[in-house]
Amino acid sequence: MIRFTGGFMNARNSLLVALAALAMGANCRNVDLPEEVTFLKGGAAASGAGIQVNLSGGTTTTESGVTATFAVSLNTKPTANVTITLTSDNTAEGQLRRTSGTCDSAGSVAVGSCTLTFTDANWLNPQNVTVVGQNDDYADGNIAYKINLTATSADSDYNGKTATANLTNNDNDTAGFVATPASGLATKDDGSTATSKIKLLSKPTANVIFSVKSDNTGAGDVTTPASKSFTFTDANWSTSQNLIVTGASTIADYKIVIDGSVASSDPNYNGITGTVFHTGIGVKNVTAGSKFIFFTSSAYSGNLGGISGADAKCNADSNKPNGSTYKAIIALSGAGGRVACTTGNCSGGPGEHTDWVLYPTTQYTRTDGTTVIGTTTANGIFTFALSNSVGGGSSPWTGLSTTWTNLYACPSWTGTSGSATAGSTGSKTDTMLDGGYGGGFGLSCSSNYPIYCAEQ
Ligand SMILES: [Ca+2]
Ligand SMILES: [Ca+2]
Ligand SMILES: [Ca+2]
Known part of the structure; x- marks a missing residue:
């Protein structure tokens, strides 16, 4: 029939x-x-022997790993098996998923080539091929590439037949510089320094050289590198180099800006404009008579690694404005402890301190160098209300009561059980120290909160 x-x-x-x-x-x-x-x-009328490529599923891959899948089929029933070899003409931009050499959209290995086999039984069924966009570190733009298909078969109508899938791999890199931080740096008129870490956003094809300068050397200037010149290569482009600025006698804001232009044989970098060095890295030179208090950008559980761990977190935090050493405003009783007062507001004087971190009769400011938080008493504590809060709306761990005595700490600040006292960064009153959370018992040590840090 x-x-x-x-x-x-x-x-x-x-x-x-x-x-x-x-x-x-x-x-x-x-x-x-x-x-x-x-x-x-x-x-419909039949066409001759040939390979069909259906790209309706999309022709774009990306360096971020977006894939493109297309379907391959034969025009006509072959008289013998037809093996189609697919090869990427640019394996740096697109590679094929396969399993044991066979193109397989579920395969986990991306390679430059794979094969599909059509028989006289399955030739009607389109077979999917998945191409994986490949990443590189160059700002190389969107790159067109091909997957070339070539048939081998004992069926002479098919042997040597070819087809092409034209694809594009979209770039995810840009040329430029990263400065961390790019603002909020502070130096002091006693020659205190501040540091920003500099690196490139993408791998250059040739050395990238540029110089920087201060726009107000009376307030501060670049002291590292001493040459004020940076060179980045294709080997060190992603390794941060220190830009260290040193305060001078003038109390003023200043910027670190590019001096001249960026030189490179890489056209993406040569003469580049609009970078952080064209905008300028902002520095504030402030009087050495005051010190900074900030709270960390990172939040931590009550396992701070003890007092020394808390201090280390202050010094590693991106909110730290300058090159000074910082210590955490946090209390702990016992060995390795830190105590401001053993009686309310240090009625017994500064002799109540253990490893205390605020200096007596010293003005403290926010990291902008001008917003005064307050001036400490001879006992090295603030009396409330403050002139201004530390700023923001966080609840940093303190372990302190509202009168600077030790209250609830997480287990030696090395564990996450129980609860501990936490303050309020937005408060000018004694809730700066103890926000009264948890019905007075504080916040859960398993939750994450920042810490206050004071300049030494
Ligand atoms: Ca990339
Ligand atoms: Ca790229
Ligand atoms: Ca690329």
Whole structure:
């Protein structure tokens, strides 16, 4: 009987159909046809042997790993197996997923080539191929590339047939510089320093050289590198180099800006504009008569690593404005402890201190160098209200009561059980020290909060 099935009609079947039609002209009801006769759905005309690539699923991959999947099929039924080898013409931009050499959209390995096999049984079924966008560190733009398909088969109609999938791998890199921090630096008129870490945003194809300068050397200037010149190569582009500025006698804001222009044989970097050095890295030169208090940008559980761990977190924090050493305003009783007062507001004087971190009769400011928080008493504590809060709306761990005595600490600040006293960075009153959280018992040591840090 005649079978009407989906798919394409090859030349041999076309002939059989034509013969059958002649026979049917005499008596349609009594004609038998060979079972392998196949008709196209809808009666469309067949095309010759060839590889079909269906790119309707998209032609874009990205350096961030976005994939493109396309379907491969044959035009006609082959007389022998057809093996199609797919090869990326640019494995730096796009590679093929495969399993044991066979193209496999679920395969986990991205490689430069893989194969698909079509038989006389499965040739009608499109097979999916997945291409994985490859990453590089260059600002190389969106790159067009090809997946080339070549057939090998004992079927001479198919052997040597080719096709191409044209794809594009989108870039995710830009040329430029990173400065960390790029603002909020503070130097002092006693020659105190501040440091920013400099590196490139993308790998250059040639050395990148530029110089920097202060726009107000009376307030401060670049002291490291001594040459005021940076060189980044394709090997060290992502390794931070120190930019150290040193305060001078003038109390003023200043900026570190580019001196001249960026020189490189890499056209992406040569003469580049609009970088952080064109905007300028802001520094504030303030009087050495005051010190800074800030709270950390990072939040931590009650396991701070003890007092020494808390101090280390202050000194590693990105909110730290200058090159000074900082210590955490946090209390702990016992060995390795830190105590401001053993009686309310240090009624017994500064002799109540253990490893205390605020200096007596010293003005403290925010990291802007001008917003005064307050001046400590001879006992090295603030009396409330403050002139200004430390700023922001966080609840830093303190372990302090509202009168500077020790209250609840997490287990030696080395564990996460229980609760501990935490203050309020936005408060000018004694809730700076103890916000009264948890019905007075403080905040859970398993939750994360910042810490106050005081300049030494
Ligand atoms: Ca990239
Ligand atoms: Ca790139
Ligand atoms: Ca690329």
